Amino acid sequence: QKEVEQDPGPLSVPEGAIVSLNCTYSNSAFQYFMWYRQYSRKGPELLMYTYSSGNKEDGRFTAQVDKSSKYISLFIRDSQPSDSATYLCAMRAYGGATNKLIFGTGTLLAVQP
Amino acid sequence: DGGITQSPKYLFRKEGQNVTLSCEQNLNHDAMYWYRQDPGQGLRLIYYSQIVNDFQKGDIAEGYSVSREKKESFPLTVTSAQKNPTAFYLCASKKSRTGGLNEQYFGPGTRLTVT
Numbered sequence: 001q002k003e004v005e006q007d008p009g010p011l012s013v014p015e016g017a018i019v020s021l022n023c024t025y026s027n028s029a030f031q032y033f034m035w036y037r038q039y040s041r042k043g044p045e046l047l048m049y050t051y052s053s054g055n056k057e058d059g060r061f062t063a064q065v066d067k068s069s070k071y072i073s074l075f076i077r078d079s080q081p082s083d084s085a086t087y088l089c090a091m092r093a094y095g096g097a098t099n100k101l102i103f104g105t106g107t108l109l110a111v112q113p
Numbered sequence: 114d115g116g117i118t119q120s121p122k123y124l125f126r127k128e129g130q131n132v133t134l135s136c137e138q139n140l141n142h143d144a145m146y147w148y149r150q151d152p153g154q155g156l157r158l159i160y161y162s163q164i165v166n167d168f169q170k171g172d173i174a175e176g177y178s179v180s181r182e183k184k185e186s187f188p189l190t191v192t193s194a195q196k197n198p199t200a201f202y203l204c205a206s207k208k209s210r211t212g213g214l215n216e217q218y219f220g221p222g223t224r225l226t227v228t
Contacts, residue, residue, distance in 0.1 A: 034216055041224070043117075043221045044156075088156070090156075103155040
């Protein structure tokens with residue numbers, strides 16, 4: 001079983017829809033949770049990060065962490081065609097020599113105009 | 114204009130040749146990382162360096178080598194010993210080599226094709 005599971009999609013939605021992207025994980029030591037957005041043939045860009053449980057909002061994006069269920073989500077409101085990309089979740093434990101990030105495989109999102 | 118640069122964007126090599134991928138950052142970040150990305154497998158860590166003149170193997174280091182002679186630079190050599198080198202290679206850097214709420218920032222990537 002992978003440490004981080006993410007549905008690869010593709011997920012296709014109409015413009016203006018609310019998008020929900022999710023990851024589950026198995027390591028209860030994970031404390032930091034991130035979402036990266038990756039456009040085709042580009043490097044990932046950090047979109048959101050949260051520490052421990054709770055919600056964090058930034059414009060149209062909301063990240064949620066439920067540590068009791070080992071489940072994280074990214075919501076995109078009023079989705080735009082420019083949101084079409086692969087979304088990668090990533091997480092790591094606190095401290096440690098490597099601060100090693102564990103990535104999901106990514107969900108491909110297509111927002112149709 | 115701070116950032117991470119990787120060159121070249123596309124690289125083609127014949128099987129059996131070593132090839133070096135460049136990664137430079139002007140963010141004054143301490144730690145640097147190399148990942149490869151393959152379809153359906155996410156990002157896998159090859160090597161990382163937390164400080165100049167020091168680096169450690171990641172999860173898939175076999176067939177790769179690195180150096181960290183300068184803080185700004187972390188080149189990756191893909192050797193002929195790497196069994197399946199065709200992939201998208203990503204370099205990342207991070208401000209601090211310890212914990213805290215600062216995370217990795219990625220370069221634009223190099224797509225290597227070996228035939």
